[in-house]
Amino acid sequence: MPIPQNDDQTPAPRRLLRDVVYDKMFAAIIDGTLEFGERLNDDQLVAWLGVSRTPVREAIAKLADQALVDIEANRYTRIVDPSYDEFVDTVDVGYAVWSLFVERAVPKLDKAQRAEVVGLLDTRAKAFKAKKEEDIAGLVRANEILLAAADSESLTRLWSNTGPRLLLLLRRPSANGIFDYPQAHAFTVAFRDAVKADDAEAAAAAVREQPARLQGLFDQVREAGVYRA
Known part of the structure; x- marks a missing residue:
């Protein structure tokens, strides 16, 4: 098989898995798939997104920084429920x-x-x-x-x-x-x-x-x- 030749186009930057997971979770929050006040379960998110726990936790941490997710240590992680x-x-x-x-x-x-x-x-x-x-x-x-x-x-x-x-x-x-x-x-x-x-x-x-x-x-x-x- 001939070896593929590189073209002159700059390759698209490779996205980190945590960013892909973040985008999917963000879209689900925006469109209401994940509802206000809904508790997030790591195992369910891992199964849904088809990734390991690490990128899920990293995405959740970013969502928390943006005040889209509330985290109470050892109690819950949930979508915000604004007044x-x-x-x-x-x-x-x-x-x-x-x-x-x-x-x-x-x-x-x-x-x-x-x-x-x-x-x-x-x-x-x-x-x-x-x-x-x-x-x-x-x-x-x-x-x-x-x-x-x-x-x-x-x-x-x-x-x-x-x-x-x-x-x-x-x-x-x-x-x-x-x-x-x-x-x-x-x-x-x-x-x-x-x-x-x-x-x-x-x-x-x-x-x-x-x-x-x-x-x-x-x-x-x-x-x-x-x-x-």
């Missing part, structure tokens, strides 16, 4: 952190980065205008670009422990049919246009001021009992 007040606080704090790296990043974007972020936000805006769910991967990618451009280890660490919880607590109401598409569309358009215009102040303001525009959403979430009182 309504915690939901509102997470939104307020999460958008504040988001605005910090957006403001720093926007002036530092190169032409290609700016075009990619604008394109991703444009796709998001079109989905909301059509009253369709967004592609979460697109928003994650946009924020990865912005974080890299911001070039701040402190903000990167802060967002890594804030962004996932914000995403979870905002996604869970939509799984219950609660989502303000017009408001999400207006916000995304304002954010996109500010990034496109290289207006860091306007981009940061669009993000920072968004929680104040979500009172209608907050009321619906409280009335529906998505989060405990």
Whole structure:
């Protein structure tokens, strides 16, 4: 058999098993497969994920750092069960952190980065205008670009422990049919246009001021009992 020849493409980086496990568990938490307050059993997770105990425990430790899993030594490991007040606080704090790296990043974007972020936000805006769910991967990618451009280890660490919880607590109401598409569309358009215009102040303001525009959403979430009182 002929020996395969290497091509000029850079091989894709090999992902650690703990990261693969983390992604699967994170997705299961986001979509509700793993429910709020559900206790996690190592043996069940090992059987479900088809891996050894070590990457499972490493993934759980990362989820705990992101406040998605609660761990009480020798008692339990479980998915968080946020209260309504915690939901509102997470939104307020999460958008504040988001605005910090957006403001720093926007002036530092190169032409290609700016075009990619604008394109991703444009796709998001079109989905909301059509009253369709967004592609979460697109928003994650946009924020990865912005974080890299911001070039701040402190903000990167802060967002890594804030962004996932914000995403979870905002996604869970939509799984219950609660989502303000017009408001999400207006916000995304304002954010996109500010990034496109290289207006860091306007981009940061669009993000920072968004929680104040979500009172209608907050009321619906409280009335529906998505989060405990």
